Structures are given as C-alpha cells and as structure tokens.
Amino acid sequence: MSAEAAWTRTGVVAALVLLCDQITKALIESSIALGDSRRVLPGVSFVHARNSGVAFSLLTGSEGAVVAVTVVIVAAVLGFFAANRRRRFLWLVTGLIVGGALGNLLDRIRTGAVTDFVQLPHWPAFNLADSAITLGVVGLFLILGRGEAAARTA
Numbered sequence: 001m002s003a004e005a006a007w008t009r010t011g012v013v014a015a016l017v018l019l020c021d022q023i024t025k026a027l028i029e030s031s032i033a034l035g036d037s038r039r040v041l042p043g044v045s046f047v048h049a050r051n052s053g054v055a056f057s058l059l060t061g062s063e064g065a066v067v068a069v070t071v072v073i074v075a076a077v078l079g080f081f082a083a084n085r086r087r088r089f090l091w092l093v094t095g096l097i098v099g100g101a102l103g104n105l106l107d108r109i110r111t112g113a114v115t116d117f118v119q120l121p122h123w124p125a126f127n128l129a130d131s132a133i134t135l136g137v138v139g140l141f142l143i144l145g146r147g148e149a150a151a152r153t154a
Contacts, residue, residue: 006085013095014102021103021129028117037119049125050113070105074098087143096136103129 001009028048032038037047052066074097081094104127107114116125 001086001091003085006081006091009091010081010095010098013092014099017096017099017129017132018103018106021100021127021132022106024128025103025107025115025117029115032117043121045119046117047119047125049116049119050111051116051125052108052113067105067108070101070108074101074105077101089139090143093136093139093143096132096139100129100132100136103127103132 028046032046032048034048034050037045039045077094077097081090084090104114114127114129116127116130118127118131119125
C-alpha cells in the first residue's frame, strides 16, 4: 500500500470514529439528564456521566496533564505509524486510537470533561471513543505480537 493510501485510510477511520463519538455524546447529552440513566438491555444502561480524568477516573482534576499526555500519545502513535505504515492493518488501529483520543480530547478542551454513557455491571461508564481506543490498542498489540513471531521464525 502506498504511503498516501495508508495515511488516507488512517484519516478516514479517525474521522469516522470522531464523528460517531461526538454524535453519540450529543444524543446522550440532549436526551438524558446528567446523572440519570436508561436501561437499554439486561445489564446495559445508557447513563449521562462526566469524567474529568482518564480511564477509571485516574488523574481527575488534572485536566492540563491529561491534555498534554493525550497529545504526546497521539504524536507517538502517529510517529510509529509513519515509520511502520506497511504493517498489515496498522492504518486501522492507528485510526481507531487517534480518532478516539481526539474525540475525548475535544470534549476536554470544550467542556473540561468527557461524556461517558455506556454502563455495564461492575464497570465504569465509557463512551464510543474509549471503545475505539481499546480496540485499537488491542489490535496494535496483536500486530506487534505477530511481527515479533514472524521475526523469531525468520
């Protein structure tokens, strides 16, 4: 795949994640009052929650640090992609991670906190951006693991 095609695919995935994330958050913000919830399936509720920290509310109250760390991580992921863009599906996981990170970063810059809305039993509320980041990171580890396995057998 050409460099241009790889970057284009990454950008499209990131833009789609960002768009879907912002739309779903806006729908929740306009339909569920802050702190309220609606059961949608057994064991699954939509809630309207705000989180000024990162995963599991870590770094709550440190908005500047969270923004700085996010920017550094996005830059590192993009740098890794630039150096390794020929790896199979790296464009996809990079787009998921970057799109999710930008979705949550936009919330932090705009309102100082992220809107979370999916609530599972015994788990903190999360959003579409969080899901994209998680899928992207898992995919990245799988890609890296596959590369190491190939290097060991070569």
